[in-house]
Amino acid sequence: VFLLNLLVEMYGKCGSIDDARQVFDSIRHPNAYSWNIMLTACGRSGDLPAAKRVFDANPECGIITWTTMVAMYAKEGYLEESRGFFERMPSWSVKSLNAIAQAYLQESDHEHAIALLERMPEKDQISWNVLVQANAQLGHMDRSQWLFDRMPFWDLASWTSMITAYCTAGDYHTARLFFDKMPVKDVVSLTTMVAAYAHNGHMFLARRLFDGISHKDAVAWTTMLVAYGENGDVGKALSLFQAMPRRDITSWNAISAAYAQAGHREDSIRVFETMPCRDLVSWNTAILACVECHSAEEAKRCFDQMPRKN
């Protein structure tokens, strides 16, 4: 069973929900893990009705099942439903309370999130990270910093979220200090700093840091690509797009958007038509490309053709 569970999980993470479903259905006696994994797969695909059906059919809903429901509905923006599951949860744990705090943050209710996290008798690493981050998002950098200084351990996420927080606050100097103080840097923190340099117009520093990243993932590549686009160098953006070893949908959307913002509607639309698959952002970008070039008619046609609208 657990080998099949792994297979369902893998398909779910790749976005192949149909394959996940098929494998799940082939399991003779699904265990609690199987149900939860299938539930998560539905949530990841954005199909909440399917998730609800899995939930209703699950004979052994446990705390992880409930936590998944709360987190999933909150992420998709269905806050009422999320709250409904929260209120019906039979029990709580540190991790489920973390998820609930995160759900509060998704409805921009930082006060409740912080109150909950502060009241938690036990906090794990994630509780601390979320607490520090929640204060930063409220603009309470002094409080955030104070908590950061007092939390028991710092992991990569703690450091990186401080860098991001200070960048958001416009304090790039302090962001840089945090970056320098990190004992270990990974691709995420390096990419964060690449973006920070780029936003300050320090393209040379951004590129040098990017070149030094040993295991560049799609996010790192796309960050650098977008940096060039934002600095008006669509040519360099394109060469990065062509040079990257693996492109995901966000990379495609990014190059399409870079063209659109540069006023190259034809190129933007050509990318749009060439993409292996399209999501909501792809369509929005196509509409933007038309709008930027004052083609109201074309924009309207894209809008009408969108399979899904937000």
Added chain:
RNA sequence: CCAUUGGGUC
């Protein structure tokens, strides 16, 4: 073997 935190696109 499953849920909750940090970086990229509209």
